[in-house]
Amino acid sequence: MQxxxxxxxxxxxxxxxxxxxxxxxxxxxxxGRNVFTYYSSVDEAFCSIKFDEKEDRLIRYNVKTKKEYSExxxxxxxxxxxxxxxxxxxxxxxxxxxxxxxVKEINSRNFFYRYNAKDKNTPAxxxxxxxxxxSGRVKLEMPGDVFRLxxxxxxxxxxxxxxxxVKSERFMRVFVQSEFQFPxxxxxxxxxxxxxxxxxxxxxxxxxxxxxxxMVNGKPFLKNTLFPKSINPAFISVQEPADKSFYAFVxxxxxxxxxxxxxxxxxxxxxxxxxxxxxxRLMIMANPLYWNINVISSRGKECYALSADTKEVVDSLSxxxxxxxxxxxxxxxxxxxxxxxxxxxxIKPSVRFATWWVLLTNLLLIVTFVFIGKRRxxxxxxxxxxxxxxxxxFGFIPCLIFKE
Amino acid sequence: xxxxxxxxxxxxxxxxxxxIGVIGIILMVYIMLKLGRSFRMxxxxxxxDVIVNRKQFLFRxxxxxxxxxALCLGMAQYFPEVIQKRIKxxxxxxxxxxxxxxxxxxxxxxxxxxxxxxxxxxxxxxxGINFPYEFTINALLTIAPWYIAGFxxxxxxxxxxxxxxxxxRILITxxxxxxxxxxxxxxxxxxxxxxxxxxVVALVMVFPFGFYxxxxxxxxxx
Numbered sequence: 216m217q218x219x220x221x222x223x224x225x226x227x228x229x230x231x232x233x234x235x236x237x238x239x240x241x242x243x244x245x246x247g248r249n250v251f252t253y254y255s256s257v258d259e260a261f262c263s264i265k266f267d268e269k270e271d272r273l274i275r276y277n278v279k280t281k282k283e284y285s286e287x288x289x290x291x292x293x294x295x296x297x298x299x300x301x302x303x304x305x306x307x308x309x310x311x312x313x314x315x316x317x318v319k320e321i322n323s324r325n326f327f328y329r330y331n332a333k334d335k336n337t338p339a340x341x342x343x344x345x346x347x348x349x350s351g352r353v354k355l356e357m358p359g360d361v362f363r364l365x366x367x368x369x370x371x372x373x374x375x376x377x378x379x380x381v382k383s384e385r386f387m388r389v390f391v392q393s394e395f396q397f398p399x400x401x402x403x404x405x406x407x408x409x410x411x412x413x414x415x416x417x418x419x420x421x422x423x424x425x426x427x428x429x430m431v432n433g434k435p436f437l438k439n440t441l442f443p444k445s446i447n448p449a450f451i452s453v454q455e456p457a458d459k460s461f462y463a464f465v466x467x468x469x470x471x472x473x474x475x476x477x478x479x480x481x482x483x484x485x486x487x488x489x490x491x492x493x494x495x496r497l498m499i500m501a502n503p504l505y506w507n508i509n510v511i512s513s514r515g516k517e518c519y520a521l522s523a524d525t526k527e528v529v530d531s532l533s534x535x536x537x538x539x540x541x542x543x544x545x546x547x548x549x550x551x552x553x554x555x556x557x558x559x560x561x562i563k564p565s566v567r568f569a570t571w572w573v574l575l576t577n578l579l580l581i582v583t584f585v586f587i588g589k590r591r592x593x594x595x596x597x598x599x600x601x602x603x604x605x606x607x608x609f610g611f612i613p614c615l616i617f618k619e
Numbered sequence: 620x621x622x623x624x625x626x627x628x629x630x631x632x633x634x635x636x637x638x639i640g641v642i643g644i645i646l647m648v649y650i651m652l653k654l655g656r657s658f659r660m661x662x663x664x665x666x667x668d669v670i671v672n673r674k675q676f677l678f679r680x681x682x683x684x685x686x687x688x689a690l691c692l693g694m695a696q697y698f699p700e701v702i703q704k705r706i707k708x709x710x711x712x713x714x715x716x717x718x719x720x721x722x723x724x725x726x727x728x729x730x731x732x733x734x735x736x737x738x739x740x741x742x743x744x745x746x747g748i749n750f751p752y753e754f755t756i757n758a759l760l761t762i763a764p765w766y767i768a769g770f771x772x773x774x775x776x777x778x779x780x781x782x783x784x785x786x787x788r789i790l791i792t793x794x795x796x797x798x799x800x801x802x803x804x805x806x807x808x809x810x811x812x813x814x815x816x817x818x819v820v821a822l823v824m825v826f827p828f829g830f831y832x833x834x835x836x837x838x839x840x841x
Binding site: 219223225226227233337338339340341342343344357359363371374376407554560561562617 | 662663664665666667668670671672674748749750751753754757760787790791794797798801804805807808809810811812813814817821824825827828830831834
């Protein structure tokens with residue numbers, strides 16, 4: 216029966232290691248710094264907005280010169296971001312720093328891209344919708360079938376739940392004739408009708424080659440993008456930008472980001488601040504002159520401004536808060552068990568350990584446990600002492616309350 | 620003797636058992652009728668799109684059924700034993716006490732398995748007819764934690780009811796609530812797919828808790 220008691224203690228320890236730190240976080244957590252920042256094409260510096268609690272107002276300012284602006288001035292400093300307001304006020308400029316600019320150009324080259332680690336770390340059903348990319352219609356329409364792609368490609372009609380053999384064979388022939396190596400490792404697309412056009416899917420084959428699959432006039436289009444062999448793609452985010460200048464962002468297994476351009480699938484590396492594909496968020500706010508690359512992590516935000524043409528870094532900004540020292544998490548709670556994270560939809564246990572100083576706390580708990588045992592005239596077992604020594608407060612509580 | 624003991628469990632819980640079975644079947648029929656209506660109203664293509672791209676789970680009405688049935692069956696089976704101290708009689712039968720408890724467990728777990736299997740078969744047939752196997756695998760991975768939680772709930776109810784000390788009962792109840800909550804942390808379909816084996820480990824760990832309660836009962840803990 217002792218073994219069952221140990222099992223109860225073990226289970227209670229696991230539950231406490233999960234719940235106690237969770238409650239502690241509920242009481243103590245504060246939000247990370249994620250203020251608005253944008254690279255000014257007029258000032259050629261990062262600008263930001265902060266809230267002044269003393270004066271109870273928003274302060275708009277140039278981060279480099281610390282110069283403050285009124286709301287109207289700020290619109291003019293960031294014409295690529297506030298161009299609708301400038302247009303409405305009749306203040307939209309003809310040129311910025313001697314470069315001619317038009318609203319049409321801004322409309323076609325401005326885009327926002329958001330990547331959250333959850334986009335990658337999420338359970339998905341491997342069934343995909345391939346739209347007709349040359350339908351001649353303004354609005355995309357559902358194609359009437361879906362496909363699966365692992366060891367072969369098969370189209371399934373949802374109304375009958377049967378494989379469309381003719382279409383499947385037509386597409387399979389193209390795969391066989393190409394250098395595509397089955398099984399497919401990953402299929403990435405943007406299966407939404409709320410987009411201007413469809414660029415189909417980027418598919419990683421068994422040799423980490425990236426292929427582009429589309430349906431044009433009902434016929435298959437499959438092309439090897441000749442992605443560099445030195446890069447191991449881990450995740451692809453297919454995009455359909457208004458100016459049709461690129462196809463997708465590719466994230467590799469060493470946390471680098473690449474762009475597959477529409478210029479014959481030329482690959483360009485996008486410089487980013489330190490970025491972890493499986494943890495952090497990436498936001499790209501692009502305009503015809505500069506791309507704002509923002510990496511948002513638990514520590515705060517880091518920004519790069521890239522030249523839109525050359526993709527070279529022209530400026531950077533770090534808004535990282537110094538790592539906070541938490542006495543309880545470092546010295547009282549020996550570890551922290553988590554099953555959920557903001558960067559994944561999967562339920563998975565993960566453990567974060569405290570500092571070695573926690574062993575001192577554990578030792579104090581052992582002494583307390585022995586003292587309580589003696590007062591209650593109860594025998595202290597070696598298992599209990601070892602368990603409290605390892606698990607600290609999480610072991611101490613169950614050993615105490617489940618004592619015979 | 621074993622048959623008589625099982626018959627005693629049946630006599631004690633047959634109303635609950637039949638009710639659970641009927642509710643389980645009605646729930647499945649309701650889900651199928653509701654989905655059939657969605658097929659007609661929205662069309663299968665839209666529904667497939669909603670399942671794949673918006674991560675909607677069609678069988679979410681099943682979510683709390685396993686733990687609710689386990690709770691009812693467990694209470695029906697063990698609560699009278701404790702209130703009327705009938706467990707004393709059972710433990711004085713000419714059978715090892717472990718065997719007595721094991722037979723009681725077998726009855727409850729057996730009934731739950733039958734009800735759960737009925738639902739599982741209905742789901743497999745329905746999903747197999749209307750959806751590709753990828754959807755069915757996803758559905759199984761999604762419901763697995765709910766059904767494992769059902770078995771764990773039953774085992775905890777047994778352990779809590781058979782436990783003789785009130786304070787210990789409360790503590791084990793708290794442990795049970797926290798552990799079962801762990802099975803319902805996410806609404807994302809198949810979110811538990813990589814840890815379903817750990818949930819089975821938890822089930823194995825909880826299995827003997829009832830034997831420990833009985834041992835304490837026999838030792839006369841107050």
